[in-house]
Amino acid sequence: MKLFKLICILFVACLTSCTVIQYATVPVDYAPKLVFNQDTAHILLVNKIAFDSTKINKRKLVALKAAAYTAVAGAEKELKLLPGVKVTSLIDSIPFNTNPDSVKQLAATYKANYVLTINDFNAGLVLDNVQYDGNAQVAYYSTKAMVNFTLYESNGVYFKKLKGTAEEPQDGRFGYSINAVARYAALDALKDYLPYTITNQRPLYSQGEQLSAGVKQILTGRFDLAYKILNPLIDGPDPKLASRAAYNMAVVYEAQGDIDEALALAKLSNQKQQNDYATIIIAALIKE
Structure with a gap:
């Protein structure tokens, strides 16, 4: 009976706190490392x-x-x-x-x-x-x-x-x-x-109404709307929310091919509050 109650408590806790991680598919185009000398x-x-x-x-x-x-x-x-x-x-x-x-x-x-x-x-x-x-x-x-x-x-x-x-x-x-x-x-x-293309699967922070709304726009490719939702959160009073919004914006910029801005937002995310997602994408963006 005690085991049954424990399982029920864990199940309810998971329903309230466990979240499904959503991923953005981000293709990155690379130019050739070497080129032929002549114009033709x-x-x-x-x-x-x-x-x-x-x-x-x-x-x-x-x-x-x-x-x-x-x-x-x-x-x-x-x-x-x-x-x-x-x-x-x-x-x-x-x-x-x-x-x-x-x-x-x-x-x-x-x-x-x-x-x-x-x-x-x-x-x-x-x-x-x-x-x-x-x-x-x-x-x-x-x-x-x-x-x-x-x-x-x-x-x-x-x-x-x-x-x-x-x-x-x-x-x-x-x-x-x-x-x-x-x-x-x-x-x-x-x-x-x-030239070649690689495809990255970037995890997104989607916990909370505001982040969730921004993620919805990212996943449908409406990056301008995602920017309008997420950008105001970066300068907000909640450092955790600001950090996660900045990270999601880094993914937005990477998806649009702006690696420099993506790197800047990822670093800003870690400045607001250290997180694993930002640390991982910073290392990847430096290589890109």
Whole structure:
């Protein structure tokens, strides 16, 4: 009976004090870390892979060539999206032959500023783990791919090695494809030259009528209305409410891409009253 009463008390307490944390989805766009020198850069794609047919069976050789071509095609597609970049590919899907010409000669022939060669590629199904479920063994697999590019300047002397890897969980019972993971490996190799987006899930303070009203506007993307609700609270007399409102406003500014203002509001949140949400987002915003 006493245990039953205790459970009831805890249940009622949870109903009155436990809250469901709400999260704002905040995409953050990043510019490329490296850029090509010329205003109009012409990149030539060349295959330098020589698969050893004496060590690879015919079926696997066909699959590797197809996947390597997928990696190159994925790289070509992304590079073409960069402003001021023109791409010419000398690589055919079939027969995916190696080009023996020198980089300097190819650059001169095709008037290219850069030559991007694919030098190595490998992919396949890898056993990651075996777990025991009762009397049965369950095997877990991943498809993994590795690709190596070299980016040359037109003189053929200066170059930068670009290595990429990717993996994807698979169920080996139903077969697998290496094409998708090959493309991801190529994007990983070129990541410093490509813009990208990451998505953050930011927790929000929603306790109380005023904060809840502001959170509702944030979650529906009405940031101007969220600002009108939350901003007056930051200079209010309640330091806890002010701190939480400032943090929620930091999320608003991050969602709009204003990282400097978001960082300022997050620091202000901690000044009003120290809190874990603000501390975490400050560290993340500094990296952004």
